[in-house]
Amino acid sequence: AQSVAQPEDQVNVAEGNPLTVKCTYSVSGNPYLFWYVQYPNRGLQFLLKYITGDNLVKGSYGFEAEFNKSQTSFHLKKPSALVSDSALYFCAVRGGNNAGNMLTFGGGTRLMVKP
Amino acid sequence: GAVVSQHPSRVICKSGTSVKIECRSLDFQATTMFWYRQFPKQSLMLMATSNEGSKATYEQGVEKDKFLINHASLTLSTLTVTSAHPEDSSFYICSAAGTSYGEQYFGPGTRLTVT
Numbered sequence: 001a002q003s004v005a006q007p008e009d010q011v012n013v014a015e016g017n018p019l020t021v022k023c024t025y026s027v028s029g030n031p032y033l034f035w036y037v038q039y040p041n042r043g044l045q046f047l048l049k050y051i052t053g054d055n056l057v058k059g060s061y062g063f064e065a066e067f068n069k070s071q072t073s074f075h076l077k078k079p080s081a082l083v084s085d086s087a088l089y090f091c092a093v094r095g096g097n098n099a100g101n102m103l104t105f106g107g108g109t110r111l112m113v114k115p
Numbered sequence: 116g117a118v119v120s121q122h123p124s125r126v127i128c129k130s131g132t133s134v135k136i137e138c139r140s141l142d143f144q145a146t147t148m149f150w151y152r153q154f155p156k157q158s159l160m161l162m163a164t165s166n167e168g169s170k171a172t173y174e175q176g177v178e179k180d181k182f183l184i185n186h187a188s189l190t191l192s193t194l195t196v197t198s199a200h201p202e203d204s205s206f207y208i209c210s211a212a213g214t215s216y217g218e219q220y221f222g223p224g225t226r227l228t229v230t
């Protein structure tokens with residue numbers, strides 16, 4: 001069975017500082033990894049994904065994530081946080097190798113960026 | 116591209132009535148759609164996987180007779196909450212699977228309140 005862990009319920013950063021939202025996963029085969037962001041009372045918006053290739057993936061709104069196979073991690077990062085980045089962030093994984101389209105989500109991490 | 120809509124965005128109904136939520140992929144064909152439920156400050160819980168032209172696959176613990184799913188075309192899936200009760204009040208989100216490595220595109224969600 002595949003699983004995702006987001007160890008921090010909330011991350012607080014000051015505007016302009018770098019941010020990291022952590023994610024670790026467990027899956028059979030090669031993982032397909034995703035980050036989504038959710039604003040209040042809205043659906044999820046896709047940020048970025050890792051399928052194969054470079055371990056550093058760049059996505060929307062200046063976010064990036066680094067795939068680390070040995071640590072089974074896919075942490076989300078941004079060099080300089082904005083107040084508008086405050087939202088709920090979800091990491092998700094699906095197994096590769098024809099494992100189907102089902103995603104398993106982490107519990108979510110609330111990012112609070114203070115001016 | 117890859118836009119998914121949901122209708123209605125918000126609905127209030129009385130106990131015992133049924134409510135239908137529509138999920139549409141606006142600019143692509145989705146052979147697979149997913150229905151999620153999200154409680155406040157929690158992650159998404161997969162309810163069922165819907166494949167066009169076939170019966171939905173429900174996750175363990177989800178009552179298929181209560182949550183009726185129909186995926187009659189490649190662009191439309193519906194979720195009907197039958198005989199709704201206050202405990203069914205929740206945020207329901209659908210997604211449609213794209214063709215690119217199982218990436219899912221999410222609708223904006225429907226907030227259901229049962230009084």
